Amino acid sequence: MSKLNKNSSGYIFGFALLVILVCGVLLSVVSGALAEKQYEERELERKKFILKAALGDKMDEVEKPDIAVMYDKRVKESVVNSKGEVVEGLAANTVKLKNEYKKLEKNGSLKAGESINLPVYEVMNEDGSAVDFYVVPTYGFGLWDNIWGYVALQKDLNTINGVVLDHKGETPGLGARITEDKIQKRYSAGKKIFEGDKLVSVTMQKGEGNDYSSDPHAVDGMSGATLTADGVNTMMANYMNLYLSFINAKKS
Amino acid sequence: MSTETQAVEAEVKEREPLFSKKNRKLISNPLDADNPITVQVLGVCSALAVTVKLIPTLYMCISVLFVLIFSNVAISLLRNVIPGRIRIIVQLLVVASLVAVVDQVLQAFAYDVSKQLSVFVGLIITNCIIMGRLEAFALANKPGPAFLDAVGNGLGYAVILIPVAFFRELFGSGSLFGFNILGENYPGNGVMMSPVGACIVLGLLIWFQRSRNGYTEEA
Numbered sequence A: 001m002s003k004l005n006k007n008s009s010g011y012i013f014g015f016a017l018l019v020i021l022v023c024g025v026l027l028s029v030v031s032g033a034l035a036e037k038q039y040e041e042r043e044l045e046r047k048k049f050i051l052k053a054a055l056g057d058k059m060d061e062v063e064k065p066d067i068a069v070m071y072d073k074r075v076k077e078s079v080v081n082s083k084g085e086v087v088e089g090l091a092a093n094t095v096k097l098k099n100e101y102k103k104l105e106k107n108g109s110l111k112a113g114e115s116i117n118l119p120v121y122e123v124m125n126e127d128g129s130a131v132d133f134y135v136v137p138t139y140g141f142g143l144w145d146n147i148w149g150y151v152a153l154q155k156d157l158n159t160i161n162g163v164v165l166d167h168k169g170e171t172p173g174l175g176a177r178i179t180e181d182k183i184q185k186r187y188s189a190g191k192k193i194f195e196g197d198k199l200v201s202v203t204m205q206k207g208e209g210n211d212y213s214s215d216p217h218a219v220d221g222m223s224g225a226t227l228t229a230d231g232v233n234t235m236m237a238n239y240m241n242l243y244l245s246f247i248n249a250k251k252s
Numbered sequence B: 001m002s003t004e005t006q007a008v009e010a011e012v013k014e015r016e017p018l019f020s021k022k023n024r025k026l027i028s029n030p031l032d033a034d035n036p037i038t039v040q041v042l043g044v045c046s047a048l049a050v051t052v053k054l055i056p057t058l059y060m061c062i063s064v065l066f067v068l069i070f071s072n073v074a075i076s077l078l079r080n081v082i083p084g085r086i087r088i089i090v091q092l093l094v095v096a097s098l099v100a101v102v103d104q105v106l107q108a109f110a111y112d113v114s115k116q117l118s119v120f121v122g123l124i125i126t127n128c129i130i131m132g133r134l135e136a137f138a139l140a141n142k143p144g145p146a147f148l149d150a151v152g153n154g155l156g157y158a159v160i161l162i163p164v165a166f167f168r169e170l171f172g173s174g175s176l177f178g179f180n181i182l183g184e185n186y187p188g189n190g191v192m193m194s195p196v197g198a199c200i201v202l203g204l205l206i207w208f209q210r211s212r213n214g215y216t217e218e219a
Helices: A009-061 A066-072 A097-101 A173-177 A180-185 A226-242 A242-252 B002-011 B022-029 B044-049 B052-077 B086-110 B112-119 B119-124 B128-136 B143-172 B195-211
Strands: A075-080 A118-124 A130-143 A146-154 A161-165
Touching: A009 A066, A009 A075, A009 A118, A009 A161, A009 B086, A009 B143, A066 A075, A097 A146, A130 A161, A130 A226, A146 A226, A161 A173, A161 A180, A161 B044, A161 B086, A161 B128, A173 A180, A173 A226, A180 B143, B002 B119, B044 B119, B044 B143, B044 B195, B052 B086, B052 B119, B052 B128, B052 B143, B086 B112, B086 B119, B086 B128, B112 B119, B119 B128, B128 B143, B143 B195
Parallel strands: none
Antiparallel strands: A075 A118, A118 A130, A130 A146, A146 A161
16 A cells, blocks of 8 residues: 555545544443443432431431432422422422523513423421421522522421522632532521511522521621622522412411 | 654664653653643643642542543554644544543542532643643654653642642641641631632742742743
C-alpha cells in the first residue's frame, strides 16, 4: 500500500469518523454500565431527604443500606393532584418534579388545562399505626438554576417539622448554604404555615442574625443570598398552595 | 506536522530506558520548577473554584490525573496518524470523552462528591494544563514519556491544589476533611470560602515558591 496522504479530505473525514465512533462506543458502554448504580444513588438520596425532613439529624448516622430498609418500613407513598384527589396507578418515585414544575405559571398558579401530580410521603410512627409526618416535595428556581426541597409537616398539617433543601447551581458559600443543616434548622423551630385558616407559608427574611423566634412565619435570612432566599420563599409558597386542597382534606 | 514529529524522534534514536534521568525529570520538574499552576499559570480556574473543601479537591485531583494520563497516552499513540489540520478537535474529543467517563463514574460511586464538584468536573475539558500537555508534549513524544509527563503534571496540579484546599477549609470552615478542628464556636471566614480566598492563598504559595527557587518572570 502506498503512503496515505494525511492531508487529503478523505483521510481527514475517515479519521474523524473513526475517532468519533470509538469515543461514542466508549461513552455509551460506560453510561449503560453505570446507569443502574446512578439511579440507585439518586433514589437513596431522595429517600434520605424525605426521612431527614421528618426525623431530623439522626438520619445522618444511619448507614446507607439501612436508609432503604427504614424507608420501606415507615414511608407510605401516594400521589395527589391540586384538588387533593389521589391519582391512582402512579408511583410517587416516578413523578418527575422538574416536569411537573413546568406546568406552573410564573405566579405559581397551575397553567390552564394542566393537571399536576404531587407526591405525598406519609412517614408512619414506629409501629406503623398512625401517620407522624406528611412530607411533600417542592420545586422552584433560585438565583442561577433550579432548587428543590422536602417539607415535613407535623400531624397538625400546620407546624413545619423540618425541611431539606437542595440546589443545582447556587453560589457556593452564599446561596448554596441552603443545603446546610444550620440554615435548614431555622425552619424547624415551630414555624407554621397557617395563620388561623389562612395559608401564609414561611418566609426567609432579608439580612442575617436576627431573632424571629416570636414570628411563626419568618425565618432568619442568608446574608448575601437574598435572591436565593426569595426563590426558596416562592417555592415554599407555591407548593404549600398547591397542596392546600390535600391539606384541608386531611384536616377535616 | 508529520515531518516535525519524525525529526524529533530521529534525535532520540537509541532506545532509552523509561526511567532514565531525562525521563525522571518529566515527573519531578512539574512538581516544582516547572509547576503547571504556579509557574506556567495554567489551570488556575479550577484551583480557585474547587478548593473550598479537601475531599472534593482530592477527587478533583484524581480526576484530572486520570484524564491527563489517558489523554496524553492516547494522543501520543495517535501522534503519527492524526491529521495536523484537525488535531486540536481530536484532542478535545478524546479529553471530553474521558471527562464524561469520569463524571459518570463519580455519579455512580461518589454521588455526594460529584454533587459538590457539579460543573467543575465537566470543566476539566477546558483545563489548560491538559490541552497544553497534549499540544506541547504528547504530539511529539512516545507513549512512555507521555505517560510520565502526564503523571508529573497531574501531581504538579495536586501539589498546589491540596495545600490551597487545606488552608481554605481550615480557615474558611474551621475543619479538615469535614472534621471540626477549630471548635464549634469558630464563626467561619467568608473570604476563604469564596474564590477571593483561593486567590490570596495561591498568591502566597507562588510567592513562597518563587522566593525559594529564585524564579523570575522573563520579560
